[in-house]
Amino acid sequence: MNKAVPYKGNNDFRADARRHQSEFREKVLAVDFDASDGRAKYGNLLPKEAAIKGLIFYEGYRNHIMQVTVNRYGIIKGTARYTNLLRSYYMKK
Numbered sequence: 265m266n267k268a269v270p271y272k273g274n275n276d277f278r279a280d281a282r283r284h285q286s287e288f289r290e291k292v293l294a295v296d297f298d299a300s301d302g303r304a305k306y307g308n309l310l311p312k313e314a315a316i317k318g319l320i321f322y323e324g325y326r327n328h329i330m331q332v333t334v335n336r337y338g339i340i341k342g343t344a345r346y347t348n349l350l351r352s353y354y355m356k357k
């Protein structure tokens with residue numbers, strides 16, 4: 265797997281969160297990031313294929329969330345809404 269690099273603009277809280285999400289992506293979800301995407305090198309972005317599968321959502325509710333999402337928005341295209349494990353509105357600290 266590709267190795268994520270720290271993002272220098274993060275404060276300690278965000279750096280810890282980014283590192284945790286990168287480790288979660290690698291160890292639990294067992295997916296790599298797309299090294300060709302410059303934004304992905306920090307490790308918290310899922311590849312498009314993983315996003316389309318809904319891996320950003322908790323496994324226990326994933327099927328339900330995916331169905332609701334498809335019903336509301338149509339096909340899931342793997343956009344930032346589904347790839348970024350550190351969606352900014354969760355990171356207000």
